[in-house]
Amino acid sequence: MGFRLKLREPLSDGLKRVFREQIQSALELCRHPAKQRGVTAHEVRKHLKKLRAAMRLAIGEVGKNQHAGEDRCVRKIGRLVSDLRDAQVRLQTLIQLRDETRKRSGEDSFPGIEELLALERESFSAAFAGWQKQAIPQLERVEARLLKWPLENLTWKQICSAVEKIYKRGQRGLAKTIGDPDPENFHAWRKRVKDVWYQLRILQPLKRKF
Template sequence: MNRELSLPKNISVIAAEELEGCFISLETLNIHEAVHDIRKRLKKLRALARLVRDEMGEENYKEINIYFRDLGREISDFRDLTAHIETLNVLEERYGSYLYVNFFNPIITQLDKERDHMEKELRAKNFFSEYLPEKLKYAQDDLVKWPVNSNEIQVILPGIQRVYKRGQKGLNKSYKDPKTENFHEWRKRVKYLWYQTLLLQETWPQFFETLEAEIHQLADYLGNDHDLMVLKKKLNSEDIKLKDPQHLELMNAIIERYSNILRTEAKTKGELIYVETPEEFTKRIGSYTEINWN
């Protein structure tokens, strides 16, 4: 946030910049990079809405959040295929020297073909050239004038406290009951907190840059673990055909090994980030932001 601008102006400027960034990505990046960037920007917009949720009112918040959530879901299957390939490349770099040559190639080849096929289908429907730009244009015209009127920085604190509290609950639930869906929910809460600290960086760069870096690292651990679990589900579906059952068995073992490493790292980092009560964390953030606000 720009300290020289009012809070309402900051909100509208940030929302407009994120949507403009979506159009720039479609025009300048290859389609796989563009879809990845757009999904990140849609999540940032949802995090921004959470920041001023109480100020804008629940009805307005839900309209904005649901619109960007649903738009993100429309490109998630296409993005997942690229994420599968990227995850396999990470596993190959990490464990490839212990395996036979071309161990990962049959899987990557099948995913490449499926992704190419999906891209052709989407392009035949003018998804990237017409449908997606139209959906973004609607958001640009009608969803950036958010009803935020107060210039008091304190109006963001309930949103921060809610996100932090849910993240803290997500941490505890994930390690008490380590199901994939629990880690997935915790990951989302961590990402919202990360985006919110990014938005607040300018109010005290030295503090918020350090906090942002720590939360970003945790988000990466959980994001990589999530990618592993989604890949595992894909490998064990009927979409992927492997001639040797031991190939799948070894893939599952590799995924579980790396997942355990990531979850151990995430636990340590998470316990440090969520060591405070939500009230203590919010009070501290409120003090730091208010001193430097306008």
Template structure:
């Protein structure tokens, strides 16, 4: 099955089915932890958790604030258990891209690479116990899932939730324009990624239009993600005392130049993507829901 509510099926049942499938896939991928496929497994598990959290935000009103915050806290904690290894790998990849785009030799920034590789080894060792705990947490969610109150969930409530997500992303864009900090761009990215995931879930409302929305959100989120990775590498370098000053200065200069270019691209894409007012965006979704053959209530 897919990460979307199928036509003609009850939205509440589909929401539960989607979450269960993502949990099953995450637990299946966890079998590779500690082996040669760990990097791929970590990436996959984190992606599954992001998808589940996006679903949870769609049904926040229906499941209630208490359950939402508790499950969201658990899922965030599980995701963080895998973040150290992921962050270390991403920083190495970002460094290679920056180096290659500058036309430098493979041996450039050898000191920084050695530092990041040591950080990756340390993160891998630190997170062994945390990862086992995170897997147990995901297994426990399988048992709790049937207790989620999803009966009130219908297409109209899901559309309203997506409108709220879109509104938050639009507000974050405006805030990032007023205060261009790495933190604000990262916050904008998180809400944009939620629009992407939730738009994919509601794709059957109007496949052509919803695919365009999801693809545009994915493209924007990708640029914002690259920007976040650059900022994270920059912050790591600033605090890295073992890296030579000359390497650090050259690399920081390249990173800052790349950040500036990506910021402009992201802002241009974001202004186009969030051009429509949230109310109009929501009314379009509700119109598509009214035309859908899916049952509105579970």
């Protein structure tokens, strides 16, 4: 179906379909992991981020408390693999830098650091072995609860309000980052940009309604 609503689809049905598709995609990856190292963790995290962005669109109808409770559950699932994924990214980044340096100088650079990062990745892989088995029942429970959210009276005004709030948070984050270009500020701002991007992707087919 794609990560989007459809023109002739009731709003509540469409949003719940998006919830279900993202969770089912994450479940499929957990049940049938990719052979390439790190791919499964990365793709599962992407689906969870999309799910959380979609959930925020319903906050005006379900309320802050109910949304916050389910959001915490989804974040908890994401944390099962966040350290493993971060370790993989650090190693991949160093390998890319090493390859670029080798092209220019003909020498292998950072051998000690590369070995340490590889050991870090293996350590996390061992520590989080079997994370998929932990994630599957948690995802199934989240799906069951989200599909029971009372969204029949969800309105476009509530949807637009949710997007506006995230957009304003992004604006504040950008201003903070410009004033203090700290890596943490960039990271926080980047998350808000992704939230808006995901939400606009969900709503993009309906742009004629606005």
